Each structure stands twice: as structure tokens, then as C-alpha cells.
Amino acid sequence: MKVSDISDLSYAELDRLRHAVSERMKEMRDVGITQLKATIAEQAQILGIELKELIPRKTRRRRKPDDAA
Secondary structure (H helix, E strand, O other): OOOOOOOOOOHHHHHHHHHHHHHHHHHHHHHHHHHHHHHHHHHHHHHOOOHHHHOOOOOOOOOOOOOOO
């Protein structure tokens, strides 16, 4: 992949480029997450583990007592 010099691009051109890069990164992240979830589910099934067992339970946050004085 050839990387071009961006120093001569205008603000509008840089903004369009930034938007295009952000969109591409979002697409790649979404595809990667989907593939990772599928791989994990497949491996869990092979091992006979339920997916629920792999996901840590969220700890409940306790409310701090009001400091009413």
C-alpha cells in the first residue's frame, strides 16, 4: 500500500479523508467483532461450555451511603 503525502491537502479534503478512514475502521471493527464472537461460540460448543459461562457476571455497584450530617 502506498501512502501519499497529505501535507498539500486542503481542510475539506482532509475532512473527507478522515471521515472515509473512520467509516472504514468502523466497518473493519464490526466485521472483526462478528468473526470473533462466532469463533468463541464455536470453540465453546466444541468444548461443551455454554457461552454464558465465559462471560463474567457484572458486579452490582452498591450505592454509597448519603453523608447527611
